[in-house]
Structure formats: structure tokens, C-alpha cells
């Protein structure tokens with residue numbers, strides 16, 4: 001209907017099949033339609049959950065094969081879980097190089113002004129884009145948990161590539177971002193562990209478990225990076 005925007009990289013076939021919006025950007029599968037028009041600020045959560053459960057790509061909507069790929073910031077890379085669905089390798093690569101907003105870094109709760117769809121994001125808010133992206137290569141066995149408001153995909157193995165600005169970077173170049181994010185996460189855990197609906201004992205247990213998980217997983221990722229550095 002509309003012409004593809006000039007200056008964008010060549011589209012892989014799956015992306016080429018997506019409809020194009022009036023600005024010339026492909027409309028990803030996960031984008032919600034409001035009154036018949038795509039609203040890039042809103043993730044169609046039920047559609048994304050359904051696609052993940054049926055092993056379909058959240059960017060193009062096509063069936064995935066044996067290989068799942070997830071794109072995420074450093075914190076999710078450490079914890080090996082993300083609220084993005086799985087995707088094709090080429091769909092993620094295209095998104096990183098052409099339209100980083102496709103990876104909706106700023107997923108947040110629905111806001112009053114937006115229609116009643118649970119997950120939304122707002123490009124105008126200058127979301128804190130992660131300083132680097134990690135792309136995880138996961139064989140089919142990602143664990144997929146979902147609720148009406150969230151989707152969490154988790155995996156065990158560590159097999160990452162890292163992207164900064166407009167290019168792939170080496171694991172060695174990603175190392176400091178991982179270490180920094182790990183510290184930030186530990187600080188956030190302490191901030192979160194305030195008395196609230198939970199008893200003190202329950203909160204203490206949650207904090208202890210979360211800290212231990214973060215420490216262990218950070219060490220594992222940094223060990224993997226050290227291994228990569230040796231081999232290159």
C-alpha cells in the first residue's frame with residue numbers, strides 16, 4: 001500500500017511480506033491495531049503470547065524452526081529470561097539494523113490514554129534503550145510462561161552475540177556492560193525489597209534467592225565471555 005522507506009537495509013523475505021505503514025516502515029506482527037490502524041506504541045499481548053506458544057516469530061509471525069533467537073538488554077542476558085517472544089535470526093538482525101523500536105525496549109504498563117490492551121510502549125518517551133543488545137541463540141527448548149499481563153521466556157544455555165549502535169561487537173567489548181548491569185541489578189533488588197504486602201521473612205527469602213541467582217548467573221556469563229576471549 002505504501003512505499004518502503006528509503007535508506008532502510010534490504011529486507012529479508014519474511015520482513016518483505018509484512019505490510020508497510022505510511023512512513024514506509026514494515027509493520028511488525030506484534031503491533032496492535034486500533035480502529036484499523038497500526039499503533040506502534042502498543043504490543044498486542046494476546047497475539048504475542050499465542051505466537052510464542054505456537055512457536056512463531058513475534059516480529060514476522062511465521063513459524064520458527066529448531067532455532068529460537070531472543071534479543072534483549074544486558075539484564076535479561078544475565079538472567080536468561082526476557083519478555084520478548086522468540087524470533088527468527090534474520091528478523092532480529094533486520095530489526096537491530098533498521099528499526100530498533102521493533103524490539104520495543106520500553107514495554108510498560110498500559111497508560112490511561114491508550115486503549116485497553118495490557119502491554120504498551122511509547123516511542124516519544126525516549127525510552128532508555130539498552131546500551132547494548134544481546135542476541136541469544138536458543139534451541140527450541142525455551143521455557144514459555146505467560147499470564148494475561150506478561151510473557152516470560154527463559155532458557156538455560158549461554159550462546160550470545162552482542163550488538164552496539166550499528167554493529168556487532170565482540171564478547172570482550174560487551175564484558176563491561178554486563179558487569180555494570182549486574183551491579184545495577186543488585187542495587188535494584190535492594191531497593192525493591194521494601195516491606196510491603198509480604199511478610200519480612202518472605203521478603204528476606206525473595207531477596208536472598210534473587211541475589212544468589214544474579215550472582216551465579218553473572219559469574220556464568222562472565223566465565224563464558226572469558227572463554228570466548230580465549231578462542232578469538
Ligand SMILES: [Zn+2]
Pocket residue numbers: 014057058059060061062087088091
Ligand atoms: Zn521472523
